[in-house]
Amino acid sequence: MGLNPIEYRPWDGQRSKHARRFLVIADSILRHNLRSKWFLAVLIVGTFLAFALNIIFTSITPHESLTPELMASQMNNGLFYIFMVILVSMVCSDLLAEDSRSNSLVLYLSRALRPEGYLLGKLTGAFITLAIFGLFPPIILAIAVTATQSGPDYLSSAKVILETVVAGIWATFFLIPIGLMVSSLTSRRTYAAVGTFMALFVLGIISGIFVQFDANWQLLDPGSVLAMSMNVIFGLGLPEQVDTWLFGAAIFAFTIPPLILVYWRILRKGVGK
Amino acid sequence: MELGFHLVGLRALVTFSSKKLLLNRRWVIVALMAALVAVVMLYVASEGSGTIDEGSTLINTLILSFLLPIMSLIYGASMIRNEIDDRSITQVVTSPMDRRVAYIGYYLSLCVVLSVMLVIIESVGWASFFLTTSVDGEAVELLLSYALLLVIGSFVYSSLFLLLGVVFRQPIYLGLLYVFVWEALVGSLPGAIGQYTISYYIKVIGSHLIPYGNITQFSGDAGVAALVLAALAAVFLIIGAWAFREKEIP
Amino acid sequence: MSDPIVIAKDVSKWYGSVIGLNNFNIEVRSGITGIVGPNGAGKSTFFKLLVGTIKVNIGSMLVMGRSPWKNQSQLKDIGFCPDYEFLPMDLTGTDFLRFVGGLHGMSGQTLAKRSSEVLKLVGMTEASDRRMGGYSKGMKQRMKIAGSILHDPKLLLLDEPLSGTDPVVRKELIDMIKGLNREHGHDIIVSSHVLFEVERMTHDVALLYKGRAVASGDISEIRDLMSDHPHHIVIQGKGLVDLAKSLVDKPYTVSVQLWSDRSAITVEVSRPDELFDSMPELIAETGCQIESMRSLDDDLESLFKYLAGW
Numbered sequence: 011m012g013l014n015p016i017e018y019r020p021w022d023g024q025r026s027k028h029a030r031r032f033l034v035i036a037d038s039i040l041r042h043n044l045r046s047k048w049f050l051a052v053l054i055v056g057t058f059l060a061f062a063l064n065i066i067f068t069s070i071t072p073h074e075s076l077t078p079e080l081m082a083s084q085m086n087n088g089l090f091y092i093f094m095v096i097l098v099s100m101v102c103s104d105l106l107a108e109d110s111r112s113n114s115l116v117l118y119l120s121r122a123l124r125p126e127g128y129l130l131g132k133l134t135g136a137f138i139t140l141a142i143f144g145l146f147p148p149i150i151l152a153i154a155v156t157a158t159q160s161g162p163d164y165l166s167s168a169k170v171i172l173e174t175v176v177a178g179i180w181a182t183f184f185l186i187p188i189g190l191m192v193s194s195l196t197s198r199r200t201y202a203a204v205g206t207f208m209a210l211f212v213l214g215i216i217s218g219i220f221v222q223f224d225a226n227w228q229l230l231d232p233g234s235v236l237a238m239s240m241n242v243i244f245g246l247g248l249p250e251q252v253d254t255w256l257f258g259a260a261i262f263a264f265t266i267p268p269l270i271l272v273y274w275r276i277l278r279k280g281v282g283k
Numbered sequence: 284m285e286l287g288f289h290l291v292g293l294r295a296l297v298t299f300s301s302k303k304l305l306l307n308r309r310w311v312i313v314a315l316m317a318a319l320v321a322v323v324m325l326y327v328a329s330e331g332s333g334t335i336d337e338g339s340t341l342i343n344t345l346i347l348s349f350l351l352p353i354m355s356l357i358y359g360a361s362m363i364r365n366e367i368d369d370r371s372i373t374q375v376v377t378s379p380m381d382r383r384v385a386y387i388g389y390y391l392s393l394c395v396v397l398s399v400m401l402v403i404i405e406s407v408g409w410a411s412f413f414l415t416t417s418v419d420g421e422a423v424e425l426l427l428s429y430a431l432l433l434v435i436g437s438f439v440y441s442s443l444f445l446l447l448g449v450v451f452r453q454p455i456y457l458g459l460l461y462v463f464v465w466e467a468l469v470g471s472l473p474g475a476i477g478q479y480t481i482s483y484y485i486k487v488i489g490s491h492l493i494p495y496g497n498i499t500q501f502s503g504d505a506g507v508a509a510l511v512l513a514a515l516a517a518v519f520l521i522i523g524a525w526a527f528r529e530k531e532i533p
Numbered sequence: 534m535s536d537p538i539v540i541a542k543d544v545s546k547w548y549g550s551v552i553g554l555n556n557f558n559i560e561v562r563s564g565i566t567g568i569v570g571p572n573g574a575g576k577s578t579f580f581k582l583l584v585g586t587i588k589v590n591i592g593s594m595l596v597m598g599r600s601p602w603k604n605q606s607q608l609k610d611i612g613f614c615p616d617y618e619f620l621p622m623d624l625t626g627t628d629f630l631r632f633v634g635g636l637h638g639m640s641g642q643t644l645a646k647r648s649s650e651v652l653k654l655v656g657m658t659e660a661s662d663r664r665m666g667g668y669s670k671g672m673k674q675r676m677k678i679a680g681s682i683l684h685d686p687k688l689l690l691l692d693e694p695l696s697g698t699d700p701v702v703r704k705e706l707i708d709m710i711k712g713l714n715r716e717h718g719h720d721i722i723v724s725s726h727v728l729f730e731v732e733r734m735t736h737d738v739a740l741l742y743k744g745r746a747v748a749s750g751d752i753s754e755i756r757d758l759m760s761d762h763p764h765h766i767v768i769q770g771k772g773l774v775d776l777a778k779s780l781v782d783k784p785y786t787v788s789v790q791l792w793s794d795r796s797a798i799t800v801e802v803s804r805p806d807e808l809f810d811s812m813p814e815l816i817a818e819t820g821c822q823i824e825s826m827r828s829l830d831d832d833l834e835s836l837f838k839y840l841a842g843w
Contacts, residue, residue: 048456092464100456200455204357207459215349216323219341223330288638295635306623370619374680377584378636379609528603531587533548 031123032131039105039135049100053143056093061147069154074161076152076170078244085148085177086237094144094185095210095233101139102189103203105132106272110279111197119280129273136186144182148174170244177243184236184264185210191268194275225251229260292380296388297395304358304396312357313400320345320408325415333416335425339496341412342429346405347489347498348482351436352462354401359393359444360454367532376532383524390445390520397437402430421495428492436485439512442519443481449526481515484508535563536598538688538720539583544592545744546578553578555744557592561722565714567731568724570741576724577616579741580692583722584613597688609637612681612719616693618673622666626657626676629665630683637684647683655679655709671702678706682713689713691723695730707733740840747840755840764805765829769797772821779815783808799829 026034043049064084073080084090109115118128152174156167192205210232217231228234229252238248238257248257324341331337363386366372375385406426413422443461447454470480477483487503539561546553554575568576581587582594585601585608594600599607620629627648634644652658655675660668665676674694681689691710695703711734713719725731731738732752739749748755768776777789777798785808787801802808805828816823 048453052456052460088468092468096456096459096463099459200361200453201357204353204455204459207463208353211349211463212319215344216319219323219327219344223327291638291640292636295632295640298635299632303621303623370615370617371621373586373613373615373619374633374636376586377608377611377613378633379606379638380636381605533581533587 028124028127032127032134035123035128035131036135036138039101039132040139043101043139046100049097049139052093052096052100056089056097056143057147060087060089060093061151065147065151065154068151069158073155073159075159075163076155076167078170078173078246080155081148081152081170081174081177082240082244082246084151085174085181085240090181091233091236094140094181095207097140097143098136098185098189099203099206101136102186102193102206104193104199105136105190106193106275107196107199107202110194111199115276115279116281119276125273125276125280129269129276132190133186136189137182140182140186141178145175145178148178148181173244177240180239180243181236184239185232187265187268187272188232190272194272194279225249226253226256228252229256232264235260235264289380289384292378293384293388293391296375296380296385297392300362300389300392301396304362304392309357313354313404316350316354317404317407320350320404321411324408324412328412328415333412335421336495338409338412338416338422339425339429339493339498341496342405342408342425343486343489343496343498346401346408347429347432347436347485350404351401351433352440352466352482355397355437355440356444356455356458356462358397359441360448360458362393362445362448363389363527364448364452364454372532382528386445386449386524386527387520390441390523393441393445394438397441398434401433401437405429405433425493425495428489431492432485432489435488435509435512436481439481439485439516439519442516442523446519446523446526449523449530478503481512484512488512537562538597539722540593540595541579541582542593544582544589544594546575546582546587546590552744554582557741557744557746559739559746559749561739562737563720564737565710565721565723565735567735567738568722568741569726569728569731569738570724571726573743574726574741575744576726576741577692578744580613580615580690580722580724583690584608584611609684610687611690612684612686612688613690614674614677614681614692614694616696616724620665620668620673620676623664625664626652626661626668626679629676630661630679633680633683639684647685651679651683654682654713656705670697671699671706674698674702674706678709682717682719687720689719689721691721693724693726695725695727703730710734742840764802766800766802766805766808767797767825767827767829768800768823769825770821770823771796772819773798775819776815776821779819780808783811 061084068080068084106115109118115128119125123131149171152167152171156164156171159167188209189202189206192209193199193202196202196205214231214233217227217229217234220227220230228238228249235257238252239261242248248254323345324338327337327341363372366375376382378385409422409426409429413426444454444458447457451457466480466482470477470482483501484503485508486498486501487508488505489498490501490503491505493499537560539559541557541559544554544557546557557575557579559579568579570576578587582589583596583601585604588602594602596607597610601607601611621632624632630648630651631644634640634648639647649658652661655678657672657675657679660672665673668676674697678691678694681691694710695706698706707730710721710723714721723731723734736752737750738752738755740747740755773795774791777791780786780789780798780800785802785804787803789801790799792798800808812823812826815821
């Protein structure tokens with residue numbers, strides 16, 4: 011006996027290509043976070059403390075043009091980093107932990123998505139969500155300062171705005187691999203959140219202790235690496251004592267191996283392990 | 284109900300909860316933390332001056348200022364909250380034991396377990412540093428003084444984070460904001476505002492017990508600090524016990 | 534008649550915008566009482582109110598004469614077995630009972646002796662030293678019941694104790710529950726959405742639907758409420774066509790349906806007792822041969838559908 015067609019209508023739509031399905035995941039992550047009171051509260055407080063006051067103050071203070079030093083100092087301020095860490099912990103903590111807890115990873119990967127698409131969707135969703143803090147306010151700040159500058163050199167200000175876009179993208183992306191990695195290691199999102207926090211702060215504390223022996227120990231601290239990359243993006247260069255190759259290695263270490271680990275965990279969880 | 288009844292119940296709850304905390308897979312984190320502290324202190328002992336000041340500063344920075352609040356948060360905020368979420372709290376709230384007494388049972392087991400874990404981590408770190416440099420009476424006094432501070436800190440932080448766990452559905456985020464934004468940032472600001480943290484009062488007591496390292500920069504009356512900490516712990520405990528009794532557990 | 538052990542008067546309970554119980558009234562007397570209703574009817578909400586883990590928003594709830602909210606001491610007389618999983622998986626059955634006993638103020642030899650008795654009663658003596666994480670569903674249900682009777686309570690609240698169990702285990706649990714009342718004197722309130730299982734345990738039921746008690750009392754009394762509701766009766770035999778024709782003219786007949794093979798008829802009647810009373814006369818008149826008669830509505834399910842207005 012075949013399927014009784016009463017009240018059943020087979021779907022005759024077009025399946026979206028695999029390559030575009032990651033956007034569904036990204037979209038759901040953004041929507042989920044925008045519905046979270048805690049996320050919105052931290053976002054608003056962080057944006058206010060780290061940027062809003064600066065936007066107002068810097069715009070009204072007399073200035074010739076938008077300078078790389080100004081934007082670098084804005085992007086390197088402690089408040090920006092702390093709130094970035096908090097937001098990364100909140101957003102990334104349930105990206106993989108929740109799917110692991112509910113075993114829905116197996117469902118996702120059994121048919122609808124490939125592991126690469128799943129990971130890309132999670133990365134994209136986290137990036138878009140965190141860009142609300144890490145990318146758009148710096149751009150708004152840069153534009154506001156440019157719009158209120160007294161000098162005529164809008165071209166150099168425009169260059170700094172472009173550098174700000176790159177810096178914002180990098181600042182938004184940089185901590186996501188670590189957050190995803192920690193989320194992939196546990197099925198409880200609160201532990202993932204605390205774990206991300208702890209990982210970032212422990213590295214910072216240890217770096218602070220070791221730096222008295224060698225300046226390159228700063229590269230153990232993701233906050234310092236991020237600050238140095240801001241300086242590089244804005245053309246201000248690295249501190250003299252810091253080895254360029256080690257700096258590159260640190261950037262690599264904070265991004266690629268965590269993503270590889272996440273991918274491996276997805277593959278393992280996808281087959282039910 | 285009579286005291287004897289509640290004491291039996293309290294003992295059962297403290298024993299069960301302590302075992303649950305200790306035998307949990309989170310001991311892996313404790314082991315990792317101990318190993319990390321040992322490695323860091325060993326490295327500093329070998330590269331640095333190896334003085335007792337340095338050792339004291341390390342214990343203060345790594346354990347007292349960081350691990351103490353963080354581990355209290357991880358264990359305290361999730362203790363009752365996890366049991367409510369996974370419903371294993373059912374046997375407690377459907378027993379004739381007064382919920383306020385049950386709350387104290389949870390608190391006691393949390394304090395004991397945290398104190399034990401932190402003192403173990405501190406001992407491992409202390410041993411890595413001082414066994415490679417030199418062990419004398421002062422170093423041993425340092426170990427014992429910091430152990431006392433860790434125990435005091437465990438009691439106070441536990442009272443706070445256990446309360447957060449009962450009152451809020453997502454206590455970890457609030458706890459993280461307290462530890463990393465309030466205590467770390469606000470606590471490091473100059474002036475009176477830096478005094479509005481638990482960490483400050485612990486360090487004031489510490490500065491009277493320990494004449495070495497960066498803990499000595501905290502000045503104040505140790506007696507007042509002890510009173511403030513005791514009062515804070517008592518207030519958080521009373522509020523937490525009341526909140527637990529009033530809480531609907533669907 | 535004994536005093537009611539549970540009295541709920543105009544009780545309403547809601548969770549945000551979701552209503553759990555709505556103007557709920559019930560009196561439960563001693564013995565075994567079945568609480569029957571579909572998922573979401575309010576059975577679990579009722580049980581949680583009884584043990585005082587939640588409080589009423591409106592109305593009053595009395596258990597053995599006292600309000601259960603913030604009245605922990607009353608729980609020494611109440612044993613609760615909820616429908617959800619809550620057993621600590623890392624503990625053995627013995628350790629679990631030791632913990633539960635401690636929470637009830639029991640210790641030492643008294644506790645050890647009572648634990649043995651209870652384990653024997655629920656049939657878990659042999660498995661008691663194994664971790665509960667390795668128990669089957671039926672074993673877990675038994676341990677939950679063991680935990681709820683360890684302190685020998687007067688009143689046992691069993692919320693869906695049979696859910697998820699296989700037929701063999703279900704029968705054993707039903708027999709155990711009946712034994713707990715009959716031989717050990719516990720008053721029991723047991724809930725289920727599987728109606729025939731409740732009927733096997735008790736004739737005293739309360740039917741819940743959408744947060745309200747739609748009926749309560751003896752099953753047969755409730756059934757009498759249906760006297761105006763059409764019943765469907767199947768009559769099997771030979772020569773039923775003439776019987777069917779006769780029945781059509783009767784005032785209590787709503788409809789008659791002859792089966793395609795003519796081996797039976799289904800009669801819808803408004804007053805089944807009148808049909809049964811008139812059967813000998815009809816058989817004599819028509820000369821039909823009746824092999825069997827059965828009512829399709831003579832069970833709790835039809836009763837419930839009628840009362841709940843399905």
